[in-house]
Amino acid sequence: MQVLGLESSCDETGVAIYDIDHGLIGDALHSQIDLHRLYGGVVPELASRDHIRRLTPLVRQVLSEAGLSLQQLDGIAYTSGPGLAGALMTGAMYARSLAFGLSLPAVEVHHMEGHLLAPLLGADPPEFPFVCLLVSGGHTLLVRVDAVGRYQVLGESVDDAAGEAFDKTAKLLGLPYPGGPELARLADSGDPQRFDFPRPMTDRPGLDFSFSGLKTAAITQYQRLGELQEDDATRASIAASFQRALVETLRIKCDRALAATQLNRLVVSGGVSANRVLRESFRNWFEPRQVTVSYPSLAYCTDNGAMIALAGALRLAAGQSAPLGVEIRPRWSLESLLPVDSAGDGRSAP
Numbered sequence: 001m002q003v004l005g006l007e008s009s010c011d012e013t014g015v016a017i018y019d020i021d022h023g024l025i026g027d028a029l030h031s032q033i034d035l036h037r038l039y040g041g042v043v044p045e046l047a048s049r050d051h052i053r054r055l056t057p058l059v060r061q062v063l064s065e066a067g068l069s070l071q072q073l074d075g076i077a078y079t080s081g082p083g084l085a086g087a088l089m090t091g092a093m094y095a096r097s098l099a100f101g102l103s104l105p106a107v108e109v110h111h112m113e114g115h116l117l118a119p120l121l122g123a124d125p126p127e128f129p130f131v132c133l134l135v136s137g138g139h140t141l142l143v144r145v146d147a148v149g150r151y152q153v154l155g156e157s158v159d160d161a162a163g164e165a166f167d168k169t170a171k172l173l174g175l176p177y178p179g180g181p182e183l184a185r186l187a188d189s190g191d192p193q194r195f196d197f198p199r200p201m202t203d204r205p206g207l208d209f210s211f212s213g214l215k216t217a218a219i220t221q222y223q224r225l226g227e228l229q230e231d232d233a234t235r236a237s238i239a240a241s242f243q244r245a246l247v248e249t250l251r252i253k254c255d256r257a258l259a260a261t262q263l264n265r266l267v268v269s270g271g272v273s274a275n276r277v278l279r280e281s282f283r284n285w286f287e288p289r290q291v292t293v294s295y296p297s298l299a300y301c302t303d304n305g306a307m308i309a310l311a312g313a314l315r316l317a318a319g320q321s322a323p324l325g326v327e328i329r330p331r332w333s334l335e336s337l338l339p340v341d342s343a344g345d346g347r348s349a350p
């Protein structure tokens with residue numbers, strides 16, 4: 001079974017083909033970073049228009065890479081939420097129309113399920129059950145994963161997502177969009193011990209996160225610096241201290257989630273899982289504690305079509321597909337998804 005996957009929930013147009021027997025056989029991505037950089041963040045209307053421009057050339061590119069024609073596809077998967085409504089609509093309309101024209105089944109994919117399953121694209125996929133830390137620009141979630149589609153949300157951010165905190169702090173430090181990787185780069189030359197920032201919500205029980213206070217603490221410290229704001233080493237140390245506080249907060253909550261579930265397998269996925277300091281800190285902490293930590297390969301941490309093609313292929317192979325209407329879900333709970341072992345129409349309550 002060969003499934004075309006389309007991702008268009010934000011500022012990346014991702015298209016891929018996943019073969020249920022042979023894995024990924026085509027993969028292409030267009031990033032809109034250059035388009036949005038001028039504005040310091042994603043402009044939703046520009047994002048939608050650019051997805052429309054990119055989808056057809058990318059679909060042609062992956063078909064040619066896989067040596068397939070449209071007629072040889074067995075199904076189409078597309079991100080139907082969560083994300084920017086207009087951006088989601090472009091991918092959903094495109095996928096649905098293509099599926100209708102080719103008389104193929106189509107399936108709606110939850111963007112965060114795509115991130116959660118992305119490590120399964122690798123050579124050494126994690127075994128179920130595991131705890132998954134999802135850290136992206138839009139979400140920070142701790143999820144107990146018993147099987148594909150069997151998700152229990154253990155905790156989530158009550159305000160900013162981890163990636164959002166990276167991006168906002170970076171912007172206030174004067175770094176260009178997208179801020180997360182820029183802040184991480186600046187932090188490389190800083191001293192992570194120089195400023196003492198809070199590890200929010202670690203002093204009380206529970207698995208929820210809050211990053212807005214940490215962001216404010218970093219910005220307030222920066223504003224107090226006066227002339228030192230121009231000093232590169234000081235700015236780098238703000239970035240490094242912020243990053244260290246955020247990573248340690250994530251690590252403390254993961255530790256708690258593993259203890260609460262009595263599991264010893266952790267998966268970290270989503271854009272922030274590309275962060276080098278996070279990976280180092282998690283390795284140093286979890287390796288001696290016999291906890292296995294898995295990540296997607298760097299190319300599949302941030303948004304991509306491969307994770308959507310994979311998630312969609314697993315659902316289509318289990319007999320799930322969506323009815324003809326085009327529906328997007330800018331907000332959508334992971335817990336409402338159907339497990340893949342129960343065949344159905346792939347629909348669940350929004």
Ligand code: KG4
Binds near residue numbers: 162181184275
């Ligand atoms: O998963 P993703 O591509 O999109 C969403 O679903 O939101 O995540 C993007 C987020 C952005 O906030 C970006 O700044 C952050 O991931 N990010 C990073 C790094 N690479 C991407 N944050 C910290 N360090 C990185 N190396």
Ligand code: ZN
Binds near residue numbers: 303
């Ligand atoms: Zn994402």
